[in-house]
Amino acid sequence: MKLYAAMIITCLVFVYNSQAQDDADSRIIEEIFKEALGDNTAYENLRYLSKEIGGRLPNSPEARRAVSFTARIMREAGADTILYQDMMVRNWIRGEETATLFSQKYGSRDLIVSDLGMAVPTGPEGLRAKVIEINGLEDLKNKGEEKIKGKIVFFNKPMDPTLKSTFTSYGRAAGQRVRGPSEAAKYGAVGAVIRSLTLATDTFPHTGVTRYEDEIPKIPAVSICTAHADLLSEWLDSDPTLEIRFVTTGRLLPDVLSQNVIGEVKGAEFPDKYIIIGGHLDAWDTSEGAHDDGAGCIQSIEVMRIFNELGIEPKHSLRAVMFMDEEVSGEGSITYAEHVRNTGEAHLAAIECDRGGTSPVGFYIDASDEVIQKISGWKNHFQPWGIHLFTRGGSGADVGRLKEFGTVLIGFLPDTQRYFDYHHSPNDTFEKINKRELQLGSAANAALIYLIDKYGLE
Ligand SMILES: [Zn+2]
Secondary structure (H helix, E strand, O other), rough: OHHHHHHHHHHHHHHHHHHHHHHHHHHHHHHHHHHHHHOHHHHHHHHHHHHHHHOOOOOHHHHHHHHHHHHHHHHHHHOEEEEEEEEEEEEOOOOOEEEEEEOOEEEEOOOOOOEEEEEOOOOOEEEEEEEEEOOOHHHHOOOOOOOOOOOEEEEEEOOOOOOOOOHHHHHHOOOOHHHHHHHHHOOOEEEEEEOOOOOOOOOOOOOOOOOOOOOOOOOOOOEHHHHHHHHHHHHHHHOOOOOEEEEEEOOEEEEEEEEEEEEEEEOEEEEEEEEEEEOOOOOOOOOOHHHHHHHHHHHHHHHHHHHHHHHHOOOOEEEEEEEOOOOOOOOOHHHHHHHHHOOOEEEEEEEEEEOOOOOOEEEEEEEHHHHHHHOOOOHHHHHHHHHOOOOOOOOOOHHHHHHHOOOEEEEEEEOOOHHHOOOEEEEEEEHHHHOOOOOHHHHHHHHHHHHHHHHHOO
């Protein structure tokens, strides 16, 4: 009987303690959100990165300025160490990018296009040919070499607007841009025009990288804004003899040196165990890289500033990682993973912020069921802020390589309904950032890191 009573008391003490813990965490997380919402540092830093530095391909002077700028603001945010990781990156430089449509029926008309990153140029003389419309990679086979040879292939498969995730829609259509030019060249195409990857109908061309296969002729390739893709498709229907002339003069020079830059706060209890959060510092040169991915970089740094401001001393070492070269070759993520392999540093968790700076919705978790359950158990702290989704899912291209080290991978998930309106286009500007949404995202990440740091993930 005595034993039974003792057990009940132990249970009550445990319940009382965990309730007290929960209340203490709630108070701290409330403070984290208040700090993020009451301070303009992150918003102003993103303004500088977008407006004063702007587009920043890894090989550009702008990327070098972004490295020094983020190193400085990480120090101001409380980082005790700044680390640089060198890598060689492709040195592609955009040139002229113009296109004109010639129709015997409708006359001529200029089209809004953007050269694809790493694409070979047409040269100043341009490329002029008849056009064949193709509905996605799988349609090349249907049309066949006879119809494609000597023509410019117009890939016009739109992103599917009926899917639940805009990222899935993007993923299903992106093959046209990434692999389309090489696939079309196998059928004898001489050039490629690719419908911009966005759900919006507008006049912004969305660029992005294209990858050529070895041994296949490399053909020039541009993306076309969706408004003009629709027009081109319509004209082609009634005038199959129409031609496009496009001119691109981008150049690929020898590789150059670039860098990841990392801000670190040493952990008080487990200095050799790391929790990292990051985004990619490079951004397409036609954009300001505000949503993609200035927001993710600045939010990662803001976690450090919030901890510093509130006097939260992390038990584990905390790093904000500005990955370089996500957009072209992923050298930044390769370099970081190599560093982890060489040093044997233990990485408890890695959070990637690369889905834009809109309202936080939740987190995708790539880990065991037990870990997902543990993180989901903290949901009550987030729900009052409208953050509700804690579920299995992918993290991102930059932290994904840490999976082989057993790191728990997490992808920060904001509301992505409008993300592809901006992505890789001149529409990705600082004006499209909402200050409060950006701040809520920083706070959500800081709150999650606070909990991971305090309770671990075992
Ligand atoms: Zn991105």
